[in-house]
Structures are given as C-alpha cells and as structure tokens.
Amino acid sequence: MIPAAFEYVAPASVEEALAALAEHGDEAKIIAGGQSLLPVLRMRLNAPEWVIDLGRIESLRGVRDAGDHLAVGAMTTHHDVGKDALVHEHALLVSKAISHLADAQVRHRGTFGGALAHADPAGDLGAPVLALDATMVVQGPGGTREVAAADFFVDLFETAISDDEILVEVRVPKHTGWGASYEKFVRIAHQWPIVAVAAAVRMDGDRIAEARVGLTNMGSTPLRATAVEEALVGQPATTDAVRQAATHAADGANPPTDLNGSAEYRNHLATVLTARAVLAAAGRDAT
Numbered sequence: 001m002i003p004a005a006f007e008y009v010a011p012a013s014v015e016e017a018l019a020a021l022a023e024h025g026d027e028a029k030i031i032a033g034g035q036s037l038l039p040v041l042r043m044r045l046n047a048p049e050w051v052i053d054l055g056r057i058e059s060l061r062g063v064r065d066a067g068d069h070l071a072v073g074a075m076t077t078h079h080d081v082g083k084d085a086l087v088h089e090h091a092l093l094v095s096k097a098i099s100h101l102a103d104a105q106v107r108h109r110g111t112f113g114g115a116l117a118h119a120d121p122a123g124d125l126g127a128p129v130l131a132l133d134a135t136m137v138v139q140g141p142g143g144t145r146e147v148a149a150a151d152f153f154v155d156l157f158e159t160a161i162s163d164d165e166i167l168v169e170v171r172v173p174k175h176t177g178w179g180a181s182y183e184k185f186v187r188i189a190h191q192w193p194i195v196a197v198a199a200a201v202r203m204d205g206d207r208i209a210e211a212r213v214g215l216t217n218m219g220s221t222p223l224r225a226t227a228v229e230e231a232l233v234g235q236p237a238t239t240d241a242v243r244q245a246a247t248h249a250a251d252g253a254n255p256p257t258d259l260n261g262s263a264e265y266r267n268h269l270a271t272v273l274t275a276r277a278v279l280a281a282a283g284r285d286a287t
C-alpha cells in the first residue's frame with residue numbers, strides 16, 4: 001500500500017529537528033532508516049502529517065572512541081556499526097548481534113538508534129546493549145540527558161524517549177578482551193528471532209571471572225539474565241557448569257505465546273541458547 005500523504009522535512013542539525021518536533025508535536029514522526037517506520041506507514045497503521053528525516057544530520061553518524069566507552073551516533077547504520085574496528089575490539093557482542101540482524105539490504109539502511117528507539121522486543125540490539133550496560137543519550141528542548149539501558153526499554157515498542165526528544169547517541173562501555181556470542185533461533189534465515197541470547201564473558205584462566213547475559217523476545221522488553229550471570233562467576237567454563245548456570249535463564253521472564261511457539265517452548269530455548277552463547281563466548285565448543 002502507499003502511505004497516506006505527509007509533509008517532509010530533512011533538517012541539517014539536531015536543533016532544527018527538535019524545533020520541527022516542537023512545532024508539529026503529535027502530528028510529527030521521526031524517520032531514521034525507515035526500515036520499521038515505512039512498513040507501518042505503508043500499512044497505514046500510522047499516518048503522521050509530518051515526517052522529520054534525520055538522514056542529513058552528519059553529527060549523528062559514526063563510532064567514536066570516548067575513553068572508557070564507544071560513542072555510537074544514533075544514525076550510524078547497522079552495516080557501519082557491524083564492520084567498525086573499534087566496535088569489534090571493544091564491544092564484540094554488538095558486532096556479533098549485528099551479524100545476525102536481518103539481511104544486508106536492511107543493515108545498509110536501518111540505524112543503530114532507530115532500532116533501539118523502535119523497541120521491538122524481538123529486535124536484536126536491545127539485549128546486547130542492555131547486557132553491556134550501555135547509556136542512551138537523548139536530546140530535547142532543555143538539552144541532553146542520559147538514560148541507562150536498564151531504564152530505557154519501558155514496554156512493547158515503548159522507550160524512555162519523550163515525544164519532544166531524539167535519541168542522539170548510544171554509549172557502550174568498553175569490554176575489551178571479553179569473548180562474546182549472539183545465539184539467535186529462527187525458523188528461516190534473516191527472520192526476527194523466536195528467542196535470542198547475547199552473552200559476553202571475561203575469562204580468568206579457565207574460569208569465568210565476569211559474565212553478561214541479555215535475552216531477546218523473552219518479554220515485552222529485552223531482559224538481563226542476572227541469575228545466570230551470578231551463577232557463572234568463578235565457575236570453570238565447562239559444558240556441565242555452564243549448562244547448570246543456564247537453567248536460571250528464564251527466571252523472571254515472561255515470554256509471549258504466539259504462532260512461533262509457546263511461552264514454555266521459549267523458556268526452554270532460552271536455557272539451551274544461553275548455555276551455547278556462554279560457552280561460545282568463553283571460547284568453548286558447545287557440543
């Protein structure tokens with residue numbers, strides 16, 4: 001279907017974009033890569049009078065080394081984040097997750113910030129940024145504020161970004177030297193995950209010194225598997241020990257039941273995928 005008619009503006013700066021948002025209020029919608037918004041407009045599930053395109057704002061693009069963290073501009077495409085050497089070195093989990101995200105076409109258009117702002121619980125970026133304790137920087141009429149990833153995802157397709165704000169940057173703390181893996185379970189290639197697990201592990205010899213585990217599509221928002229993280233600390237990275245810790249993967253989760261599987265099935269998947277992801281992150285063969 002063709003979207004309903006709308007007015008289009010492509011500001012050259014965040015300030016201009018914020019002014020347009022303030023002027024048009026509820027009648028306006030931000031567009032980034034358009035990979036989620038355009039299907040919504042084409043199906044006429046939303047019909048904004050104004051579409052504000054962030055595509056010309058160069059300051060929102062790129063990955064920067066900012067000392068203890070990487071600063072990822074909200075308009076950096078999945079492709080550019082995924083191939084970035086800094087991301088590979090300091091936030092390997094993000095590179096791993098992006099390698100499983102959609103197809104090359106979508107990765108060249110879709111943006112890091114757009115995917116997080118969209119907050120689809122099946123989206124592949126929420127769990128990694130949550131697991132790595134990222135901070136979202138949002139800008140509004142009063143300036144910028146920082147929102148911890150743990151507070152950013154509020155509910156299904158709902159974030160802490162207010163109507164008059166724009167997500168401008170994602171700060172990902174460096175996890176240099178950590179192993180990482182993103183295990184995504186799909187029925188057919190390039191699909192959204194039925195369940196996925198993001199794991200990053202810091203080894204100390206043969207033992208797991210620290211672990212971070214995030215779950216995709218196990219509730220209305222990305223989740224952190226803290227019980228697994230705690231159970232892994234100090235454990236040897238053996239199949240038995242990791243599988244034992246992974247039995248806690250679905251603790252506190254509330255996965256949906258839909259055509260792809262029941263909640264019970266998803267709980268099982270979370271356990272299996274967590275063990276695989278942690279073992280792979282620790283450099284062990286999961287078999």
Ligand SMILES: Cc1cc2nc3c(=O)[nH]c(=O)nc-3n(C[C@H](O)[C@H](O)[C@H](O)COP(=O)(O)OP(=O)(O)OC[C@H]3O[C@@H](n4cnc5c(N)ncnc54)[C@H](O)[C@@H]3O)c2cc1C
Nearest residue numbers: 030032033034035036037102110111114115117123124167
């Ligand atoms: C065929 C297909 C397959 C896909 N498969 C996957 C998949 O397997 N895994 C996955 O994770 N994703 C998948 N996606 C989605 C993809 O990751 C999109 O890139 C992402 O969901 C939205 O990013 P975008 O830049 O295109 O944002 P848009 O579609 O432009 O915007 C999405 C929403 O976020 C808002 N928004 C965007 N940027 C900002 C900002 N900076 N500040 C405030 N609000 C903002 C918009 O107003 C809109 O509501 C798929 C998409 C398609 C079309």
